[in-house]
Amino acid sequence: MKAIEKKAFITDLYQRTEAILNLAIEQYQNLDEKALTFAVDEQSWNIAQCLAHLNTYGHYYLPKMKAVLAKPNEMSLAAYVPSWLGTYFIGLMDIKNGNKKYKAAKQHQPKVADVYAEVTEFINQQETFLKYIRAFERVDVNKIKIPISINKLVKLRLGDVLAFMVMHNERHIHQIRNIQRAHNNALTERTVFAALAP
Template sequence: MKAIDKNTFITDLYQRTEVLLNEAVERYQNLKDDQLNFSMDDKSWSVAECLSHLNSYGNYYLPKLEEVLKHTNHYSNAPFRKGWLGGYFVKMMEARGKKFKAAKIHLPNVTDAYQEVAEFISQQERMLKCISAFREMDINDVSIATSVSKLVKLKVGDILAFMVAHHERHAVQIKRILAAG
């Protein structure tokens, strides 16, 4: 895979995550309960369900990323090289219009729509801290097991890129839900 300037890569992820955080703060937390829980049909998710789904990923990956940051002494400004599998997962998330079935462990479970919004905002703030901290750390050599299979590991850089692309994918979905509601 072609190398990407690490500073450019990290800056891009940081800026995209800021956009997601700002959207949540300015828009999602000001929605009414019926807007957060509205779904277009029985097969579609609501805004709260989208956020619950994303929060389930954050509940898994953010502690893993924070743990890597706590215990790693791998400092590097080397260019980032996508892994073949990580690159594939990111590309899947960027494929607009194509639907994917969520893994069972990441299906939404909403008990309080406002709590899902608050959790999402908190996770985006944590994500920004992680992305910023990885500016100095190695994102090529350290890998994390995926939430779906402990046998499959992805580079930290691929995990960060996947999470941002995944959040953006569902932000587009949320815009469609709000437009229909």
Template sequence: MKAVDKNNFITNLYQRTEVLLDEAVRCYQNLGEEVLYFSANQQSWNIAECLSHLNSYGNYYLPKLEDILSKPNHFSNKAFTAGWLGSYFVKMMQRRGKRFKAAKIHLPSVRDAYFEVAEFISQQERMLKCLKSFEKIAIDDVRIATSINRLIRLKVGDVLEFMVAHHERHAEQIKQIIVKRENMLGQGTAFTAFTL
């Protein structure tokens, strides 16, 4: 993989996370329960489920990232070179229109729709703090075990990029859910806004 300027890499992820946070604050937290629980069909996730799924990843990775930052670290401005597996996971998340089955440990488990929204916002704020801190620390040297298989370890930079790409993928899914609901309402189609 080609080495990239670390500052540019982190800045890009930071800006993309700011967009995700802004969308959540401006849009998600102002949606009613009927929208957060709306699903076009039984096979599709609703918004609360999308956020629960993302929160499960944050619950695993954010403490690991914060733990790395809590330890003494040497300043490093070293360029970042993505690992082949990390690049593969990021590219998977960026493939639009391709569906992937969620790992069992990351299947949605919605407590309350508004809790999921608040938790997602909190996690995006934590992610921004992590990204800011990793501006000064090497993201190429330390590895984190993946949530799917603890034997597979990814570079910190790969984890950061995967998380942002994964969030963007589901943010796009959430936009599509809102549009589908609006289209069904506009066409007068009967639908069920179900609660979990």
């Protein structure tokens, strides 16, 4: 696999995550319950469910990253070299390769008790993730491995996990944009019908 210069890799992930965080702060936390729970149909997730799904990944991976940073790590500026398995998982999440739907694993099925709490949790997680991404600039992201959430026997390079997390977040941010567009269209239609009603 082609090596990626370490600073460029970390900077790219940081900027993409920062954009997601800003979107959550500027948009999602200002949405009302109707907007957060609007779904295109009964089979589709709403915004709160998308965020709750992403939060399940944060609940698993962020403590793993914290544990890595808590250990004495030898400083390394070595380029990130994606593994073939990491490349496969990251590619599955890339909407540029097609927007195929995947059924979420049982532990990542969204369970929403409080829509606003999910938004707050997502924002907090992205803020934490940003700190960790920056801290990993001085850690060897190739040697350190983390077991994946859906199968603890399978481990990915830390760099693979970071890239997967960002790509997975972006995939569902794209999904949220589509939900918002559908919601806005539905509101517009209702306004038009109300105006035309006798």
